[in-house]
Amino acid sequence: MKLPAAFRTSKGLIGTGLVIAILLVAVLAPMLIPADWATKMDMRARLSPPTLAHPLGTDQLGRDLLYRVLLGTQTSIFIAGAAVLMSIVIGLPLGLISGYAGGTTDNVLMRLVDTLLSFPALLLALTISAVLGPNLHNTVIAIGIAFTPFLARIIRGEALRVAQMPYVEAARTAGNSDSRLILRHILPNIMPAIIVQSTISLAFAILAEAGLSFLGLGTQPPDASWGLMIQASRDYLDRAPWTALVPGAAVALTVLGLNMFGDALRDALDPRSKGAS
Amino acid sequence: MPDGQTPLVSIENLRVEFQGEDGPIVGVEDVSFSIAPGETVCVVGESGSGKSVTSLSLMRLVEFGGGRIVDGRLEFARDGGVVDVAQADPDTMQAIRGNEIGMIFQEPMTSLNPVFTIERQMTDGLRMHRGLSAEAARARALELLRQVRIPEPERRLKQYPHELSGGMRQRVVIAMAMACEPRLLIADEPTTALDVTIQAEILSLINRLKRETGMAVLFITHDMAVVAQVADRVVVMYRGNLVEEGPVQEIFAHPKEPYTRALLAAVPRLGEMRGKSAPEPLRLVGEDEHRLTPTAPAERGPLLEVSHLTTRFPVKGGLFRRTVANVHAVEDVSFVINRGETLALVGESGCGKSSCGRSILRLSQPTSGTVLLDKRDILGLNDRDLRRAWADMQMVFQDPFASLNPYMRLSEQVAEPLTNYGLARGSEVQDRVAGLFDRVQLPRSFMSRFPHELSGGQRQRVAIARALAVRPKLIIADEAVSALDVSVQAQVLNLMMELQAELDISFLFISHDMAVVERVSHRVGVMYRGRLVEIGDRAQVMESPQHAYTRSLLSAVPIADPARRTIGEDMNFRPIPSPVFPIGHEAAPSVYEEVAPGHLVLSTAFD
Numbered sequence A: 001m002k003l004p005a006a007f008r009t010s011k012g013l014i015g016t017g018l019v020i021a022i023l024l025v026a027v028l029a030p031m032l033i034p035a036d037w038a039t040k041m042d043m044r045a046r047l048s049p050p051t052l053a054h055p056l057g058t059d060q061l062g063r064d065l066l067y068r069v070l071l072g073t074q075t076s077i078f079i080a081g082a083a084v085l086m087s088i089v090i091g092l093p094l095g096l097i098s099g100y101a102g103g104t105t106d107n108v109l110m111r112l113v114d115t116l117l118s119f120p121a122l123l124l125a126l127t128i129s130a131v132l133g134p135n136l137h138n139t140v141i142a143i144g145i146a147f148t149p150f151l152a153r154i155i156r157g158e159a160l161r162v163a164q165m166p167y168v169e170a171a172r173t174a175g176n177s178d179s180r181l182i183l184r185h186i187l188p189n190i191m192p193a194i195i196v197q198s199t200i201s202l203a204f205a206i207l208a209e210a211g212l213s214f215l216g217l218g219t220q221p222p223d224a225s226w227g228l229m230i231q232a233s234r235d236y237l238d239r240a241p242w243t244a245l246v247p248g249a250a251v252a253l254t255v256l257g258l259n260m261f262g263d264a265l266r267d268a269l270d271p272r273s274k275g276a277s
Numbered sequence B: 001m002p003d004g005q006t007p008l009v010s011i012e013n014l015r016v017e018f019q020g021e022d023g024p025i026v027g028v029e030d031v032s033f034s035i036a037p038g039e040t041v042c043v044v045g046e047s048g049s050g051k052s053v054t055s056l057s058l059m060r061l062v063e064f065g066g067g068r069i070v071d072g073r074l075e076f077a078r079d080g081g082v083v084d085v086a087q088a089d090p091d092t093m094q095a096i097r098g099n100e101i102g103m104i105f106q107e108p109m110t111s112l113n114p115v116f117t118i119e120r121q122m123t124d125g126l127r128m129h130r131g132l133s134a135e136a137a138r139a140r141a142l143e144l145l146r147q148v149r150i151p152e153p154e155r156r157l158k159q160y161p162h163e164l165s166g167g168m169r170q171r172v173v174i175a176m177a178m179a180c181e182p183r184l185l186i187a188d189e190p191t192t193a194l195d196v197t198i199q200a201e202i203l204s205l206i207n208r209l210k211r212e213t214g215m216a217v218l219f220i221t222h223d224m225a226v227v228a229q230v231a232d233r234v235v236v237m238y239r240g241n242l243v244e245e246g247p248v249q250e251i252f253a254h255p256k257e258p259y260t261r262a263l264l265a266a267v268p269r270l271g272e273m274r275g276k277s278a279p280e281p282l283r284l285v286g287e288d289e290h291r292l293t294p295t296a297p298a299e300r301g302p303l304l305e306v307s308h309l310t311t312r313f314p315v316k317g318g319l320f321r322r323t324v325a326n327v328h329a330v331e332d333v334s335f336v337i338n339r340g341e342t343l344a345l346v347g348e349s350g351c352g353k354s355s356c357g358r359s360i361l362r363l364s365q366p367t368s369g370t371v372l373l374d375k376r377d378i379l380g381l382n383d384r385d386l387r388r389a390w391a392d393m394q395m396v397f398q399d400p401f402a403s404l405n406p407y408m409r410l411s412e413q414v415a416e417p418l419t420n421y422g423l424a425r426g427s428e429v430q431d432r433v434a435g436l437f438d439r440v441q442l443p444r445s446f447m448s449r450f451p452h453e454l455s456g457g458q459r460q461r462v463a464i465a466r467a468l469a470v471r472p473k474l475i476i477a478d479e480a481v482s483a484l485d486v487s488v489q490a491q492v493l494n495l496m497m498e499l500q501a502e503l504d505i506s507f508l509f510i511s512h513d514m515a516v517v518e519r520v521s522h523r524v525g526v527m528y529r530g531r532l533v534e535i536g537d538r539a540q541v542m543e544s545p546q547h548a549y550t551r552s553l554l555s556a557v558p559i560a561d562p563a564r565r566t567i568g569e570d571m572n573f574r575p576i577p578s579p580v581f582p583i584g585h586e587a588a589p590s591v592y593e594e595v596a597p598g599h600l601v602l603s604t605a606f607d
Helices: A010-032 A065-101 A103-117 A121-132 A136-163 A166-173 A178-214 A226-236 A242-269 B051-058 B061-065 B090-096 B118-130 B134-147 B153-157 B166-178 B196-213 B224-230 B248-253 B258-265 B353-361 B383-389 B410-420 B427-439 B444-448 B456-468 B486-503 B514-520 B538-543 B548-556
Strands: B009-020 B023-035 B040-044 B067-078 B081-084 B101-104 B184-188 B216-221 B233-238 B241-247 B302-317 B322-338 B342-346 B368-373 B393-396 B474-478 B506-511 B523-528 B531-537 B580-582 B592-596 B599-602
Touching: A010 A065, A010 A242, A065 A103, A065 A136, A065 A178, A065 A226, A065 A242, A103 A136, A121 A136, A121 A178, A136 A178, A166 A178, A166 B393, A178 A226, A178 A242, A226 A242, B009 B051, B023 B051, B023 B067, B040 B051, B040 B224, B051 B061, B051 B067, B051 B184, B051 B216, B061 B067, B101 B166, B118 B134, B118 B153, B118 B166, B134 B153, B134 B166, B166 B196, B184 B196, B196 B216, B196 B224, B196 B548, B216 B224, B224 B248, B233 B248, B233 B258, B241 B248, B241 B258, B258 B486, B302 B353, B302 B506, B322 B353, B322 B506, B322 B531, B342 B353, B342 B514, B353 B393, B353 B474, B353 B506, B393 B456, B410 B427, B410 B444, B410 B456, B427 B444, B427 B456, B456 B474, B456 B486, B486 B506, B486 B514, B506 B514, B514 B538, B523 B538, B523 B548, B531 B538, B531 B548
Parallel strands: B023 B241, B040 B216, B040 B233, B101 B184, B184 B216, B342 B506, B342 B523, B393 B474, B474 B506
Antiparallel strands: B009 B023, B009 B067, B067 B081, B233 B241, B302 B322, B302 B368, B322 B580, B523 B531, B531 B599, B592 B599
């Protein structure tokens, strides 16, 4: 099988490579590294800079940052990925129907979304998490719901724009049903916006998880997640900047990889970019 | 060029390249021509011919679009001697741009900055190039606005661009270009985005300014009719090369090159259909003469009967987005289209012709009236029955780049109506699609392509194939050829006429182009401010127009014949008033007077 041209660009290759690497770490790290390596404290080496014993340094409790960041990958990626997936699953039909139907349907749906939007996403997630109780799945639900309104809004705007295009009107007079119009004519044309928004949302979801953890509602210490590590590093930024840099770099690499991957995916789906590279 | 005169501009062997993904792309290959002082040179060509690139090179603006002047000289005669613009340093260029060479761009909506007042935009250049004080610059701006005949110039200075109409804005742009009394005015498609009456005003304005100031004009256009009206000399370009150059009478009367001949043959000329009863295909160079021609339809009864059709769009405003006024887009319009007949609806932008077409299909919901297609009441249908009714009437849209789904293969898009209406199934579908591609003269290899791989004209053929798939009785063509180059436009028009002759389709042909309308239609309806002001046989409306608006519209149309210059030096048309009326406004019914059998003229006065 030949790779689509869009993935054969340097950007596409790096993006795909990063995404695969991160997924591998997320799956394999907990299998290969004993869980307590990430929580083992070494009080004599607190806030140690990178050394041979601790290649990426240690945190305020002398825990090895390399193991923590590797073992935190799964939690962070799972929570962020599942939450964003959830917000797409809810937000996509909401936005599509709202933008396509217009009128009263649009008004009712969007006022609902506006209500959600009027709460800060983190506060919303906090409330949901507090009501449902703190555990992994509820964190996913909380972040997923909190992120839904943004996505629904963006998809609605795009659907509204695309629904007015002559090709959609032409497809309508070609006898297409509403569902086919939405799925075959509108959805492919708003995919680029969905892909871009999703990759951005993933980054924010990783950080949102940190916010919840910080308040005791997400990942519970001593377990590791990237967000929790960034949160914990705040007080030591002046003395031990690596405590923030290590998980920060992990988030940055993930977002970068996803962005490049997302761009390549978008190009691969777009027939206009075929042949050009 | 007259002998013994130093040219103002002399372009020699100009070559411009753009950086493409796979190496340089040539925009202009090898072009040489000159412009004498006080002369109007028209550069004419179809899209991609390099005509705009040539004019932008003269200002060195081409560099801002990623282009590079690779070779050639661009000599411009200044006071202090001749300067090669291609080699000039940035300071010299700044002194030349807007000062010695003025420029008018195509789109008056975007060539003015929306956040500055007219005064600010006009005085900037004056203060910069001429070092005028704020007071003096303001006085000069006023003088310029008077020169371009803008009503109430004092008030205009304080206004922002969005407060002015398109024609007014283009006058401001011209006034700005004229501000420093340039010796050369470059006009790049200055009237393409404008209505025909405003086009006539702007052309006459440029003609007058040219005579008064003695400046030379480099006029870029794709429109042969405009060329015939304004040019002294013509430069014909094709794919980055100069094809032919000569005095305008010479080019039109005795074109030497095959390309020029083909270009001229493709242009419909208003008035050339005089004395003919039926539409006639354009004779294209290099095509066989055996074409099916539509004949005058025998009286075979009406297909589409539209009566008292009214469409209004609410204008929402205020906190609760309540309706605060109504746009009266279509106001009490009635007409009939017979089987196998083409009715053209003409009018300027905002006259309601498109809304009328869309209302018949119910793509816009009409407010009242009746539409009968084959005696079936379209406006009374529910959604399901309306969908079925579309199998009898289809639409071809204006913009070929927006009317095909970029994510779907062409065969799939043409097949959609076939499968949706159950007209074919299984392998039969692909056969039918292939047949339709043959029918619109597209190679079958295009079937598996995506829209972006086709040119505008080819896409429009696909759109026609899709419309034909259901074997409709009526096709509404909404400005279906106005986005196309003239030669492609001619081919698509011929195709439509051929299809009509062969398949007995009726057309509602919506267009702003009187010359095209004259060519293709059996009957013509003229729309103005939402109403049909005149309707009748093509000969009746085009040759003996009765309504004042029809007359002024026809007088504004440029004719592609330099021997018949109709653009005077001072043309002024009444601007079209706003179609927005307060809620509850009672529009008077349209009353018609039958001046000849079948020739109706609106006698209701506009308020």
